[in-house]
Amino acid sequence: MLLLGKKDLRDRWIYTRQGVQNVLRRPDFPIRYLTADRGRLDAWRLDDILAYELGHPELTDEAAKAVKSRDRSRKAKTERSGKQNAKETYLGPRDLTDRWACSKHDIYFKALKSKIFPEPSFVFNSAQSRVWGLSSVEELEEKYGENPVHMGAFDRYKYSGVYWTKIQELPKTFTNYPNTVGITSDESRKLAEMKIPIADN
Numbered sequence: 417m418l419l420l421g422k423k424d425l426r427d428r429w430i431y432t433r434q435g436v437q438n439v440l441r442r443p444d445f446p447i448r449y450l451t452a453d454r455g456r457l458d459a460w461r462l463d464d465i466l467a468y469e470l471g472h473p474e475l476t477d478e479a480a481k482a483v484k485s486r487d488r489s490r491k492a493k494t495e496r497s498g499k500q501n502a503k504e505t506y507l508g509p510r511d512l513t514d515r516w517a518c519s520k521h522d523i524y525f526k527a528l529k530s531k532i533f534p535e536p537s538f539v540f541n542s543a544q545s546r547v548w549g550l551s552s553v554e555e556l557e558e559k560y561g562e563n564p565v566h567m568g569a570f571d572r573y574k575y576s577g578v579y580w581t582k583i584q585e586l587p588k589t590f591t592n593y594p595n596t597v598g599i600t601s602d603e604s605r606k607l608a609e610m611k612i613p614i615a616d617n
Contacts, residue, residue, distance in 0.1 A: 419449060419459040421541035428465075429475045439475070444468075449501050450538070452547045453508025459540050459547075461501075506537060506547040515553075518565040530570040532556070 420428070425436050439445060446464035451457065469475050507515065509523050516522075527533050534556065536546035560569035 418462040419538045419540045420462055420465055421457065421459050421545055423541040423544065425460075425465070427542070431475075444471075447501050450506045450547065451500050452506040453510045453545075454514070456510070457508050457541075457545050457547060459538065459545075505550040507550060507553055508545070508547050512548075512553070516563050516565045518563075522565045522570075526570040527565060532560075532569065 422433070422436055422440075425431070425439075426433060429436070429439075431439070446460055446468055448458045449461045449464070450459050509520070509528070512518075512523050512527065513520055534548060534552040537549045537552070538547050539545070556564055556569075561567040564570065
């Protein structure tokens, strides 16, 4: 199933942003399939849009569009409906920041780039908008805790996995080097060799 967002409709109809808003306010316009990201992302099914375009040729046909723009008596405006046809709730990046009480940086650079984060359920608006089903997010929370970001579920992929954890667990040791004032060249060479780290093979 393909979804279209507002940007997709602007590109499809060659309308301005306000022109698309005027079409969305029509009483016979299809009910949106999903709403996500604090209500900022709206998407409609491609099949519903195709069916609506059959009865409104002015959306895709340039000649019909010119006639429609001259006929001002056909305009009808209503308030946008908050209903959606989706059987499941979908979440966008802003919804995830609210749900997990974290920053935008944690979502975009930790969660979404992690290997364990699920693939988006739908991608639309010229591949700029992504939403995830609530069920896939809840499965992630069941496995890694109610707040995966704060539980560190995504951190292990940022610093080469186990290697970062081992470095953090190593005890801090400080080497007492002798005073370097007034030493000979041989002593200086030996001191330099002491400071060269030896790699474990």
